[in-house]
Amino acid sequence: SQKIEQNSEALNIQEGKTATLTCNYTNYSPAYLQWYRQDPGRGPVFLLLIRENEKEKRKERLKVTFDTTLKQSLFHITASQPADSATYLCAPGDKLIFGTGTRLQV
Amino acid sequence: NAGVTQTPKFRVLKTGQSMTLLCAQDMNHEYMYWYRQDPGMGLRLIHYSVGEGTTAKGEVPDGYNVSRLKKQNFLLGLESAAPSQTSVYFCASSYSATRGSGEAFFGQGTRLTVV
Numbered sequence: 001s002q003k004i005e006q007n008s009e010a011l012n013i014q015e016g017k018t019a020t021l022t023c024n025y026t027n028y029s030p031a032y033l034q035w036y037r038q039d040p041g042r043g044p045v046f047l048l049l050i051r052e053n054e055k056e057k058r059k060e061r062l063k064v065t066f067d068t069t070l071k072q073s074l075f076h077i078t079a080s081q082p083a084d085s086a087t088y089l090c091a092p093g094d095k096l097i098f099g100t101g102t103r104l105q106v
Numbered sequence: 107n108a109g110v111t112q113t114p115k116f117r118v119l120k121t122g123q124s125m126t127l128l129c130a131q132d133m134n135h136e137y138m139y140w141y142r143q144d145p146g147m148g149l150r151l152i153h154y155s156v157g158e159g160t161t162a163k164g165e166v167p168d169g170y171n172v173s174r175l176k177k178q179n180f181l182l183g184l185e186s187a188a189p190s191q192t193s194v195y196f197c198a199s200s201y202s203a204t205r206g207s208g209e210a211f212f213g214q215g216t217r218l219t220v221v
Contacts (some may be wrong), residue, residue, distance in 0.1 A: 007149050032208065034210075041215075043198070043214060043215055044149070044210075045212070049203060049208050084138065089148065094208075095164070096154070098151075099148065101167060
């Protein structure tokens with residue numbers, strides 16, 4: 001069965017630095033991968049979708065890469081701010097099954 | 107636009123009781139999903155639907171049933187509630203990422219306690 005792994009430990013980062021979050025998946029080959037942000041007590045909010053033919057995608061301070069050979073996506077937030085503190089979730093493929101998420105604290 | 111609306115927002119059930127959670131979306135989305143989220147854990151997919159009249163099992167379907175009789179509504183049923191079903195339930199809807207943006211919109215959540 002498909003498996004999605006994200007850093008289970010919380011990531012603490014200094015304001016102004018770049019945060020890098022990892023999403024690894026196994027046992028399938030998704031045509032795209034999505035990243036979401038979730039704040040406590042609220043539903044996730046969509047951030048970015050990257051397709052298999054795109055190596056990199058950017059949106060303001062966010063950058064996502066998608067390596068279909070490594071079966072991995074990296075999510076970067078540059079110039080981190082305290083308002084970026086949240087849990088970040090990845091979801092490879094069309095069933096919208098999420099990884100456990102990585103909690104980022106800036 | 108209301109987006110995705112879940113009803114009710116809170117509910118307390120006794121063990122063995124039944125209930126239905128309603129998810130309504132006004133964006134004409136094909137796909138709809140039901141999740142549960144337990145404290146400190148990620149979202150787990152219960153059931154999903156890729157169109158009116160179709161449903162499919164997700165990661166944790168046992169103890170739940172769903173129906174999608176109308177495109178805008180996705181119902182989640184608990185036939186005989188158990189304390190293990192105490193959780194926060196989220197509904198979401200989206201267009202297919204194959205033909206559209208794939209962006210999913212989530213409801214505000216339903217906090218269910220089974221005693």
